[in-house]
Amino acid sequence: MKSTFKRPLLMLSVASVLLAFGVAASGESADALLRRYPYDPACPWGRIGNGKGIIVRCLSEAEAQALRAGTVPAAPVASAPPSAVASAAPSASSAAPPAPSTSPSAEEPELDAGPPSASDEKLDVTVGPVTADSGELGIGKLGAPKDRYQKCVNDNGGLKDGSGEVQVRFLVRQRGRAEGVSVAKRTNLSAEAARCVSEVVDRRYVGVPDAPIVGATVVIKFAKAAK
16 A cells, blocks of 8 residues: 555656756756857857858848848858959059068169269268257268269259258158158259259168157258368
8 A cells, every 4th residue: 555655756756856857958958059159249130151161241130130031032242253353453462552671772772873074073071960850860871872962963063162061851750761851951052953962861761760750850061172
């Protein structure tokens, strides 16, 4: 008699345990599902893949609503034909300027001024100082091409007196080179000679300024050499 009453109680206990285990299992599965598929901040309306695990693009809101309603399929991703890509490649490369070289020799080729002719006048050339609007700058490589400075004067009228000078204005950025040169002042020489001198200064290394961009002026003086 006692065994008859114990059997239903045992079955009821087993059923309760199985039910509790099933609820717990379903709860863990739901949590795992949420952890596996969280909110996507990059594509809030869904993504389109290529079937190989690669994301092609994000869906728009209109596409997501259309897919949910089952009215229209998502718009396919348009791909440019190979010929269009091939024709576009040269234009893209030509539009982008080449990266400037940091090597001084790459941007300031030392052109040979050539030997002075018999009519060329021997000049003493003094380069400097360089006056910066803020901070300090040295002469850098501005003093190297004195033969070219002299040639600029001799090829464009020479000195109109025993001495003369050119003040060249320029900017210096973090790359340390003279940029945007212009003639600020000239004395006893032609405008063509002063412009030629400023072109020799252009792109030459001066030094890294204390600020991201600094204006500066260099004075280049000429004097007739004593015979």
